[in-house]
Amino acid sequence: MTAESIFEGVSYIDDALIERSGGVLKRRRFAAAVRTVAGVAAALVLAFGGLLAYRAVILSKTGTDSPVSPIITAQLDGADYEFVKKGSEFLKEHGLSVPTEELKSAYIGGCYVEFYGYHDMPDGEFEFYELNGCPNRDIIIGDRGGRRSYWAMMCIDLPGGTVSERLAHKGYYSAEDVHSLRVYGKKVRGREKTNEIWNALQNGTEIDGNRYDALIKGDGYDEANAQEVYTRHADSAVEIVFNYGELNCLRLTYYTDIGCFSGIGYILGEVTF
Amino acid sequence: MTDEEIIRLFGERSERAIAEAQRRYGGLCRRVAVNVLGSAEDAEECLNDALYAVWNAIPPECPQSLCAFIARITRNHALTRLKARRRQKRGGGEPEVLLSELGECVPTEDFADKLIDGQHLGELISGFLNAQSEVNAAVFTERYFHCRPIAEIARESGFSQSKVTSILHRMREKLRRELAEKGEFI
Structure with a gap:
């Protein structure tokens, strides 16, 4: 089996795949455009109507100089709200500055949003927020990285399988899953360690007593081979779907592959219903 | 003219079948050929050869999807x-x-020395693609069947180029694992 034989093998894929591929992509583009327009309208309705059916905090990367574009999609009663902004612009538009240690909150797209943390959070506080500072949360996700070569690691422990296994089989988590979701923060320094964890994640093996299901973020600001490391991390972009019954559904789509080579802020998110 | 009507013309050995097939699917096939060969001239020759092959194949063949068959x-x-x-x-x-x-x-x-029939490999790849999300499967198909450049796929889908690259990277990695698993039994 060689690259050529695989290339040849692709010739024999199902007719349906060949026929529909172009149409699927066109529909995807159209749907995304419609969602953006519908999202703005629905957000206005929610903002003025006070129809808050749930409370959620969605994480976002931020930082004054961060070019990261968080893509945040909240889905409620069949309507989607999608925001595609630079982290810093996203916050400014909602009257927030780059987060400080002071808690900030806002209603965004019908969601009550709270931000914790601040740019370049010092040592120790990561664990504080991740492990001790936010008890009784359904989910807390933090991310950071950058100027001081820290890497934020997420270890998501779900009953019955890893994130990728769950995503592969179900495509979403049930409410029950979310309530039992535990998120660990793990801080490591330097590219070698990051690569070690990355490899463990790929192989599904444990490292330092943790089994990593997702590795989010790492910009390599002051790393010699930032592009290389960054690209590898991009592959770990995580899409998590939290499904709360038929009506309330929050989908959190989190891409790390958009580009980030400077300072990254740090935000912890909370999701409660 | 519908696919059925074109196939019927092929069956009746009417040369109009070729003209109609070219009218309907010439653009798609030309694009595939250009993407693979990188030359409009070679692609044109290739398209003519392909239409001639279709002429020879139908009948006895009676494809379910004329589009996929010609492509x-x-x-x-x-x-x-x-x-x-x-x-x-x-x-x-x-x-x-x-x-x-x-x-x-x-x-x-x-696996480099392992010989696998193209058709069988196609079945494995189809099985893999059918288990993926519709969009991801479409991105893969557009890239590796239709041989389209990443920039074009990004434009058509509304994804960024880096997103398309990332999807393809993940798909290749998954396919590698799938082939390793299923290829063992071939």
Whole structure:
């Protein structure tokens, strides 16, 4: 089996795949455009109507100089709200500055949003927020990285399988899953360690007593081979779907592959219903 | 004219069938051939060869999907030409990039000598693609069947180029694992 034989093998894929591929992509583009327009309208309705059916905090990367574009999609009663902004612009538009240690909150797209943390959070506080500072949360996700070569690691422990296994089989988590979701923060320094964890994640093996299901973020600001490391991390972009019954559904789509080579802020998110 | 009507014309050995097939699917097939061969002139010749092959194939063949049938034959003709060109060491361009990308799907060096029938491999790849999300499968198909450049796929889907690259990277990695698993039993 060689690259050529695989290339040849692709010739024999199902007719349906060949026929529909172009149409699927066109529909995807159209749907995304419609969602953006519908999202703005629905957000206005929610903002003025006070129809808050749930409370959620969605994480976002931020930082004054961060070019990261968080893509945040909240889905409620069949309507989607999608925001595609630079982290810093996203916050400014909602009257927030780059987060400080002071808690900030806002209603965004019908969601009550709270931000914790601040740019370049010092040592120790990561664990504080991740492990001790936010008890009784359904989910807390933090991310950071950058100027001081820290890497934020997420270890998501779900009953019955890893994130990728769950995503592969179900495509979403049930409410029950979310309530039992535990998120660990793990801080490591330097590219070698990051690569070690990355490899463990790929192989599904444990490292330092943790089994990593997702590795989010790492910009390599002051790393010699930032592009290389960054690209590898991009592959770990995580899409998590939290499904709360038929009506309330929050989908959190989190891409790390958009580009980030400077300072990254740090935000912890909370999701409660 | 519908696919059924064109197939009927082929069955009746009416030369109008070729003109109608070209009218309906010429654009698609020309694009596939150009993407594989990188030359409009070669692509035109390839398309003519492909239509002639379709003429010879129907009947007895009676394809379920005329679109896929013609596209597949065109792609195979283009690949044959590409192989000849590579033998003469006249490679280069997008096909080389595609081959290099697909090289990542070869599970291990042990598999390099393993001979797998193209059709069987196609079935494995189909099974894999059908288990993926519709959008991801479409991105993969557009890239590796229709041989379209990443920038074009990004434009059509509304994804960023880096997103398309990332999807393809993940898909290749998954396919590699799938082939390693299922290829063992071949």
